[in-house]
Amino acid sequence: MLCSARELALDSDASGLLELPDDAPVGQALAEYLGLPDASIELKLTPNRADCFGMVGLAHDVAALFGGATRLPDCAPVPAQGVRSRAMQLQAGEACPRYCGRVIEDLDAQAPTPLWMAERLRRAGLRPISAIVDVGNYVMLELGQPLHAFDDARLDGAIAVRRAHVGEHLRLLDGSAVELDGQLVIADAQGAQALAGVMGGADSAVSAGTRTVFLESAHFAPAAIMGVARRFGLHSDAAHRFERGVDP
Incomplete structure (x- = not known):
């Protein structure tokens, strides 16, 4: 039987048939190949336990609970394979004590996300978008550290x-436009290309034609992020983590 991911209740994508990797037996x-049915454990974390927003943080907590390592x-x-870089200026050190970035070249933005990764993202409540975005989200789920990819060419x-x-304006990834004031x-x-720790901007978003990205990994102070998403009516997994404090 030929089915789309939507027909199999795996995703909302009904644009084409679900293609399995070449190594699929x-x-x-x-269901067996995808490890279904599967059990998910939902944790309700208190605001002071942001360290458990990633699998590594959870592993540390479980190890401490049982007296292990x-x-x-x-x-x-x-x-690093490439030699390209981009200058960075940290002008608000109190709000962002550390900001790192790397230019990654020769990417295929249309390459499919591995099915196993897409399935793990879905089970964690995240919608697979594209390979570049999905890899960043997967790392976030593992380490608890949000990442953001800019289209370097833009x-x-x-x-x-x-x-x-x-009065500075920014058009965000969700299509909304916000007027900023500090x-x-x-x-x-x-001008502004991302609302730090909350959401990226549409003008520098990764697209199907992206070949080079500037990958951001930063530590934003919770006080600088707290309340920003709420003020503009936004919600993002990054903001949920940064406003509670990400382990630097």
Whole structure:
């Protein structure tokens, strides 16, 4: 039988047939291949336990509960392949004590997200979007550290972490437009490109034509993020974590 992901109740995408990877065993039941049915454990965290928003933080807590040590898989460092970089200016150090970024080139934004990763994201309550975005969200679920990818080709000049100018405008990923008056933003030479720790801007968003990204990983002070999403009627997994405090 040929079915879309929506017809199989795996996703809302009904634009085409669900394609399995080449390593999917012929004749194996789809539910078995995807590890279904599966059980999910839902945790209700108090605001002071933001360290448990990632699997590694949960592992530390479970290890402490049982008097053991956390054993994490070995992860070999991946050496940088490209030589491109982008200058960064930290103009609001009290609100963002640390800001890191790396230019990653030669990406295929249309490459499909591995099915196993898409399934894990769905079971965690996140909708798969694209491989670039999905990998960032997967890392967030593992480490508790939100990431954001900008389309590097749509950025102009150095990246600045600064306070927004009064009356500065920003069009966000969800299509809404906000007028700023001092909130923390990530900006380039053209203006604000992201509402820091809350949501990226539409003008520098990753698209199907993206080949190079500027990948952001930052530590934003909770006081700088707290209340910003609520003021503009926004909700994001990044804001939910940063306003409670992400382990730096």
